[in-house]
Amino acid sequence: MRGSQLSEPASSGTPRPAGLRLDEVMQRVACGDKEAFTVLYDAVADTVFGIVLKVVRDRAQSEEVAQEVMIDLWRRASRYDPGKGSVHAWATMLAHRRAVDRVRSAEAAANRDHDHAVRDLQRPYDDVAERVETRLQSQQVRRCMKQLTELQRQAVTLAYYQGLTYREVAETLRTPLPTIKTRMRDGLIRLRDCMGVTT
Known part of the structure; x- marks a missing residue:
């Protein structure tokens, strides 16, 4: 993705070892394989950033949220079920959910600040x-x-x-x-x- 700050395009990143499919790479990530995580990162980071940016609309915050999504992928790799969809689909779902949460959190914080200012508690x-x-x-x-x-x-x-x-x-x-x-x-x-x- 042009302009993404998160990772190099997948084509220039680390090749998948031994021709592994992305779901197989995810299985290795679930076992704590950091090299496999590098492959996963290169494969999905740009997509994750693009989705987050569309929802959050702030580049700096989007980079932060996208990194949180990548950490989620690392932490939750063992929960990935290939029977329910591709790795990209799962990453997309996590990215959208995180982005929406960030927007809602920001709105809630703004509302809380406003309420506190009005009440002066x-x-x-x-x-x-x-x-x-x-x-x-x-x-x-x-x-x-x-x-x-x-x-x-x-x-x-x-x-x-x-x-x-x-x-x-x-x-x-x-x-x-x-x-x-x-x-x-x-x-x-x-x-x-x-x-x-x-x-």
């Missing part, structure tokens, strides 16, 4: 509890970030904390875009494992 206990929970989560994220390579850590920080696109990250770090994409993908996998996210 003070809820100190809830605020303190939320701050404590956020701080604990932040500490875990910081601990897991230390396990990444320097390039992975810089790329993730620029993309998710400063809101840069992959292309902007590549330019900032003076690193080829395909390398940034690969390091980001591997870094997200390592963060997921460190954070204890399970299927």
